Amino acid sequence: MKAFTYERAKSPAEAAAAVAGREGAKFIAGGTNLLDLMKLEIEAPTHLVDVQDLALDQIEETSDGGLRIGALVSNTALAAHPKVRKDYAVLTRAIVAGASGQLRNKATTAGNLLQRTRCPYFYDPNLPCNKRVPNSGCAAAEGFSRQLAVVGTSDKCIATYPGDMAIAMRVLDAVVETVTPDGKTRTIPMAEFHRLPGDKPWLDNTLGKGELIVSVRLPAPVGGQHFYQKVRDRRSYAFALVSVAAILNDDGTGRVAFGGVAHKPWRVEAAEALLPQGAGAVVAKAFEGASPTEHNKYKITLAERTLAGVIAEARS
Amino acid sequence: MKFDAPAGKNLFDNARIVGKSTRRIDGPLKVTGAAPYAYERHDVVPNQAYGWIVGAGIAKGRITAMDTSDAEAAPGVIAVLAAPKMQPVGSSNFNYAPLFGGSEVTHYHQAIACVVAETFEEARAAAAMIRTRYDRAEGNFDLEANKDAAPMSGEPKTRGDFDSAFASAPVTLDETYHTPGESHSMMEPHSTIASWQGDQLTLWTSNQMIDWAKNALASILGIEAANIRVDSPYLGGGFGGKLFVRADAVVAALAAKEAGRPVKIMLQRPLVANNTTHRQATIQRIRLGAQQDGKITAIAHENWSYNVPSGGSGETATAQTPVLYAGDNRYVAEYCAELDLPEGNAMRAPGEAPGHLALEVAIDELAEKLGMDPIALREVNEPGKTVPGQPQKEFSERNLVRCIKEGAQRFGWSARNAKPGLVRDGRYLVGMGMAAGFRGSPTMKSGARVKLAANGHITVETDMTDIGTGSYTIIAQTAAETMGVPLDHVTVELGDSLYPVSAGSGGQWGAASSTAGVYAACVALRRKIGEALGFDGDAATFADGNIVAGDATHALTDAGAMSAEDTIEFGKFQQDYSIGTYAAHFCEVAVDAYTGETHVRRMLSVCDSGRILNPLSARSQVIGAMVMSVGMALSEELAVDPRFGLFVNHDLAGYEVPVHADIQEQEVVFLDTLDPAVSPLKAKGVGELGICGPGAAIANAIYNATGIRVREYPLTLDKYLDRLPALV
Amino acid sequence: MPSIPTPPITRRGVLVAGAASAAVTTVPAAAQGPAKAPKSTPVPVKLSVNGKEVELELDTRTTLLDTLREHLKLTGTKKGCDHGQCGACTVMVNGTRVNSCLSLAVMHQGDEVTTIEGLGSADDMHPMQEAFVKHDGYQCGYCTPGQICSAVAVLKEIEAGVPSHVTDDLTGPMPMTRAEMTERMSGNICRCGAYSNIFDAMAEVGGAKA
Numbered sequence A: 001m002k003a004f005t006y007e008r009a010k011s012p013a014e015a016a017a018a019v020a021g022r023e024g025a026k027f028i029a030g031g032t033n034l035l036d037l038m039k040l041e042i043e044a045p046t047h048l049v050d051v052q053d054l055a056l057d058q059i060e061e062t063s064d065g066g067l068r069i070g071a072l073v074s075n076t077a078l079a080a081h082p083k084v085r086k087d088y089a090v091l092t093r094a095i096v097a098g099a100s101g102q103l104r105n106k107a108t109t110a111g112n113l114l115q116r117t118r119c120p121y122f123y124d125p126n127l128p129c130n131k132r133v134p135n136s137g138c139a140a141a142e143g144f145s146r147q148l149a150v151v152g153t154s155d156k157c158i159a160t161y162p163g164d165m166a167i168a169m170r171v172l173d174a175v176v177e178t179v180t181p182d183g184k185t186r187t188i189p190m191a192e193f194h195r196l197p198g199d200k201p202w203l204d205n206t207l208g209k210g211e212l213i214v215s216v217r218l219p220a221p222v223g224g225q226h227f228y229q230k231v232r233d234r235r236s237y238a239f240a241l242v243s244v245a246a247i248l249n250d251d252g253t254g255r256v257a258f259g260g261v262a263h264k265p266w267r268v269e270a271a272e273a274l275l276p277q278g279a280g281a282v283v284a285k286a287f288e289g290a291s292p293t294e295h296n297k298y299k300i301t302l303a304e305r306t307l308a309g310v311i312a313e314a315r316s
Numbered sequence B: 001m002k003f004d005a006p007a008g009k010n011l012f013d014n015a016r017i018v019g020k021s022t023r024r025i026d027g028p029l030k031v032t033g034a035a036p037y038a039y040e041r042h043d044v045v046p047n048q049a050y051g052w053i054v055g056a057g058i059a060k061g062r063i064t065a066m067d068t069s070d071a072e073a074a075p076g077v078i079a080v081l082a083a084p085k086m087q088p089v090g091s092s093n094f095n096y097a098p099l100f101g102g103s104e105v106t107h108y109h110q111a112i113a114c115v116v117a118e119t120f121e122e123a124r125a126a127a128a129m130i131r132t133r134y135d136r137a138e139g140n141f142d143l144e145a146n147k148d149a150a151p152m153s154g155e156p157k158t159r160g161d162f163d164s165a166f167a168s169a170p171v172t173l174d175e176t177y178h179t180p181g182e183s184h185s186m187m188e189p190h191s192t193i194a195s196w197q198g199d200q201l202t203l204w205t206s207n208q209m210i211d212w213a214k215n216a217l218a219s220i221l222g223i224e225a226a227n228i229r230v231d232s233p234y235l236g237g238g239f240g241g242k243l244f245v246r247a248d249a250v251v252a253a254l255a256a257k258e259a260g261r262p263v264k265i266m267l268q269r270p271l272v273a274n275n276t277t278h279r280q281a282t283i284q285r286i287r288l289g290a291q292q293d294g295k296i297t298a299i300a301h302e303n304w305s306y307n308v309p310s311g312g313s314g315e316t317a318t319a320q321t322p323v324l325y326a327g328d329n330r331y332v333a334e335y336c337a338e339l340d341l342p343e344g345n346a347m348r349a350p351g352e353a354p355g356h357l358a359l360e361v362a363i364d365e366l367a368e369k370l371g372m373d374p375i376a377l378r379e380v381n382e383p384g385k386t387v388p389g390q391p392q393k394e395f396s397e398r399n400l401v402r403c404i405k406e407g408a409q410r411f412g413w414s415a416r417n418a419k420p421g422l423v424r425d426g427r428y429l430v431g432m433g434m435a436a437g438f439r440g441s442p443t444m445k446s447g448a449r450v451k452l453a454a455n456g457h458i459t460v461e462t463d464m465t466d467i468g469t470g471s472y473t474i475i476a477q478t479a480a481e482t483m484g485v486p487l488d489h490v491t492v493e494l495g496d497s498l499y500p501v502s503a504g505s506g507g508q509w510g511a512a513s514s515t516a517g518v519y520a521a522c523v524a525l526r527r528k529i530g531e532a533l534g535f536d537g538d539a540a541t542f543a544d545g546n547i548v549a550g551d552a553t554h555a556l557t558d559a560g561a562m563s564a565e566d567t568i569e570f571g572k573f574q575q576d577y578s579i580g581t582y583a584a585h586f587c588e589v590a591v592d593a594y595t596g597e598t599h600v601r602r603m604l605s606v607c608d609s610g611r612i613l614n615p616l617s618a619r620s621q622v623i624g625a626m627v628m629s630v631g632m633a634l635s636e637e638l639a640v641d642p643r644f645g646l647f648v649n650h651d652l653a654g655y656e657v658p659v660h661a662d663i664q665e666q667e668v669v670f671l672d673t674l675d676p677a678v679s680p681l682k683a684k685g686v687g688e689l690g691i692c693g694p695g696a697a698i699a700n701a702i703y704n705a706t707g708i709r710v711r712e713y714p715l716t717l718d719k720y721l722d723r724l725p726a727l728v
Numbered sequence C: 001m002p003s004i005p006t007p008p009i010t011r012r013g014v015l016v017a018g019a020a021s022a023a024v025t026t027v028p029a030a031a032q033g034p035a036k037a038p039k040s041t042p043v044p045v046k047l048s049v050n051g052k053e054v055e056l057e058l059d060t061r062t063t064l065l066d067t068l069r070e071h072l073k074l075t076g077t078k079k080g081c082d083h084g085q086c087g088a089c090t091v092m093v094n095g096t097r098v099n100s101c102l103s104l105a106v107m108h109q110g111d112e113v114t115t116i117e118g119l120g121s122a123d124d125m126h127p128m129q130e131a132f133v134k135h136d137g138y139q140c141g142y143c144t145p146g147q148i149c150s151a152v153a154v155l156k157e158i159e160a161g162v163p164s165h166v167t168d169d170l171t172g173p174m175p176m177t178r179a180e181m182t183e184r185m186s187g188n189i190c191r192c193g194a195y196s197n198i199f200d201a202m203a204e205v206g207g208a209k210a
């Protein structure tokens, strides 16, 4: 870990300016992803702006009946919030399916959205990885890719976004609210927040330099039955092979997003419209144009079977 | 003491302390964080500096240049050791891959440099500034691709005429099973503090075999063993991964010399899988021929594994096959390919652990072909009193059938539906499976010193280690029993090379051998006390702090302070016997019919291991092995990237060992047996027996649940998802 | 043999491809920045650890875990991975359990930290520590302090109604079940596999319903 200087910002605008104005500066929230990567020098900030004093740890109801979740609300607090449990159960379920109790106590809403991929080659500084070192090659494409993406990939990168919470936020049509270094605010729909790798896999998301997430807004509750089913190799404390976040209505319609399959929560509205026809139709449409590897093509079957299980549960 | 005939009746047959469920005497230290592990011994020597090991970025080739100038100039740096600038260290009987020095790289994450700095943060940061250039050579990293070129190791074990028996058998099976490489992944990474005083080297380290370590270090470093002290009173797990000296110890010693002050090193977790040893992958072909009544007439087990070109054996997965089942015609062979992967070396029940994953599934498959219950098939093939094909070699004690019957009854085996894929519980397909288990129970010479204090307190000193096995407690129990004092009048000091050489912890020999050694030392002390007080120590009764010798009664304290030392040596007669431990393992699983995820619902192991010295900690050994078996069966795999020649998933997030949620009900039963051929305590090991079979029971249960047979471990859902029942 | 992807090439590295060999330079990605690191100036950190106020001068890079183990010599808290993957470093900060390896000491100014040493001592054990001894909830003991800190916290979390992955009814009362306990304990790996004994210890202290 490279040496760095450290400050605690007093206001969002000050924090954004502090990061924008300084080469190598970064925000730190819970630290559970950033420090992990700093120890391996995959991230090497020279200055850390700690955002913990920003009073962004509130969950408030909005005038339209939705919720505004402060960027610093911990995963544990968000999952446990009474209104989230009642009206946005898919979110609670997604959060508690992730990481461990200890990590969720530290992990923040913003930090969780921004966690980087768990591609094993990304994590090994000796190996080629375009996300870590632009244009160094992608070791995963022909390597051990069992965990990696099947859709929305490019020949530069097949990493997944590994988080759970964001998959639920995507079906809830959440909106990320930010402050930019010039003090302005901006909103980014969850659909546009994470980036597909394209030819610039080193860019994970659409935030600008120094742009600070202050909150995530959830629209008014949409009802329905909420599900988050995460499939993994062991029963807990593991990243998803595939996950399904779904809100299903009694008439068979609903919303569905998949995790563990792409570098963003994978929701295809045209596919979701086929929910009344069953999992096969939805998955066929949602994964149109998928280009899996030999190691991870099972994920498409798994996505279908997992969704089928969710639909069956909704009906029972 | 020579143990050269099976034990007769002795004091352990009326034991009051040995064999009783006893809380660990080191427990309060462990649960309060007061037990000192290697890296945290701030008090043993002042002025400790921090070392950080740099691992090679290629698997095979040469270092052509290493630039350490930035690292040397970095804040806090005291010394930088660059392997290319140093002579390769020596080797030992116990190490195959090179440990440090020179420009040659033979495996990924081989230690190639070490930075010593004032602080941990400074050492780590400076290490990242070292720039290394390599000339990468092509290597062989793929077992499957190198299988056919692999030479046979030793001679095949043949009996009768396998080929014709197999050809003429009415029912046959010929299947191939794959087991992956596995990582010990003990929770405490390899750690050492090294300190020199003149030419005297002390290592506070985490090592299972103190005397091996000391001698290996002497030959690796080219110094006198007499000048080395190794101390390892607590280990945060080993499972075989700390049987041998590794880079942490060697480099700490070199770095401490270079820095001129003590250096401590903990191998960083991402280096553990590739820098140290692992259990090698295997490819196992099993052929079985049987009569319609189930009697096996032909058994062939061939196993292909690998090790590094510089030596070592493969993962000898056929180890159980000559012993487990009857059958006149046999062919058992081991092949070992040379691969440029990291060194393979012992991990918990090396050989048998993956061997059972194949053999015990093959038996299940054969049972199905025969339309027999797998339990009945095993009973039919239970050998007689002697090892199949070796009429002179008797089983010292073998109660496998009892284990199976007892287990079947307790587990409710009769409720199992023999036809697979039929039991449904909501979204889950439910199944039961079982497997037999065998693990040899070797013994090793083991010594101890026993001191009697003037106040009657007993202190045992031996270089035996406690790797979580409960050695502290069973040794205290043995001494308390033999000297006739309560348990809390005994102190046990372990893991220091200043103490008498013991068997150490490995190969399931530790408990039986080390307690026998302590018994021998106690007997020597009793004789000495007898000499002092004028009685025959062997004939006297030591109990409740008193000694009854004939008509006379003495207090133990009458003897005054004295000490005695002895070593148990196991006689050749043991070779006339097959001394082993046996078990029957049962398991119930639920497989999600949609996703294919497997949940292990309950597990039972019934073990036949002779006298159980401390049922509380012995049971823990077995449940721990069952947990590891769940990992072997369902999730653990060192994923090889054959282009780069490394295990890619080299941390605890990528290499998935079982977590709490994976483990629900576990039950262990010990048969009440004694094995007089093993030791005066008639006790055998259990720590490895517990990993021989449960994984196969899980595989068989998955088959019973789903009707799908997967012969490639771990049994992850991607391997059978497309064969699960169609969605409706 | 599959093709070898282009190895990382840095400004100092040159790629020379040969028939059987390739020269490769491996450097951490971050080494692309300035090579010479500035000496990090120590910063003052004030904490309360097990009820005692401590003041230290620390490198900004020092984790809470290394602060405890290396600076305060409270070595009961263990390092198993240093990357949030094992739970051996679990401590309580202001009453909630966290992985102390993934947190910097400077981020904890004024925080109250409780470690295994703060729960009890060998002569005066916390009920959970006693239960671990009674049920043999450990083997090597290395994961144990983390397990115990988590176990104590988990019982409180269930009591407080914090939901988990296995909670059926998110709005109903929270049951003290085996499933709830084992799911919540899953961030603490025990390679010795003491899990079911740890559950027995927790059940005794927490009163599980099986």
Ligand SMILES: Cc1cc2nc3c(=O)[nH]c(=O)nc-3n(C[C@H](O)[C@H](O)[C@H](O)COP(=O)(O)OP(=O)(O)OC[C@H]3O[C@@H](n4cnc5c(N)ncnc54)[C@H](O)[C@@H]3O)c2cc1C
Binding pocket: A026, A027, A028, A029, A030, A031, A032, A033, A034, A035, A036, A051, A071, A097, A098, A099, A100, A103, A106, A107, A108, A109, A110, A111, A112, A113, A114, A115, A162, A163, A164, A165, A211, A212, A213, A214, A237, A238, A239, A240, B653, C083, C084, C085
């Ligand atoms: C072993 C392990 C297992 C895990 N398993 C899972 C899992 O199964 N599912 C899952 O979803 N997650 C999992 N995680 C990831 C964990 O959830 C994340 O590490 C955590 O959510 C990150 O949050 P943080 O607040 O600690 O982020 P930090 O580490 O503090 O920050 C992460 C990134 O976000 C930036 N950042 C932080 N706050 C802001 C802000 N307000 N505005 C702009 N940028 C900001 C930082 O600069 C940094 O780049 C796991 C982590 C570990 C270590």
Ligand code: SF4
Binding pocket: A117, A119, A120, A121, A122, A128, A129, A130, A131, A132, A137, A138, A139, A140, A141, A148, A156, A157, A158, A159, A201
């Ligand atoms: S998939 Fe992406 S993250 Fe993984 S090695 Fe390729 S470029 Fe790097």
Ligand code: FES
Binding pocket: C078, C079, C080, C081, C082, C083, C084, C085, C086, C087, C088, C089, C090, C099, C100, C101, C102
């Ligand atoms: S040391 Fe912190 S989680 Fe492993």
Ligand code: FES
Binding pocket: B187, B236, B237, B468, C137, C138, C139, C140, C141, C142, C143, C144, C189, C190, C191, C192, C193, C194
């Ligand atoms: S007791 Fe050894 S890892 Fe848990």
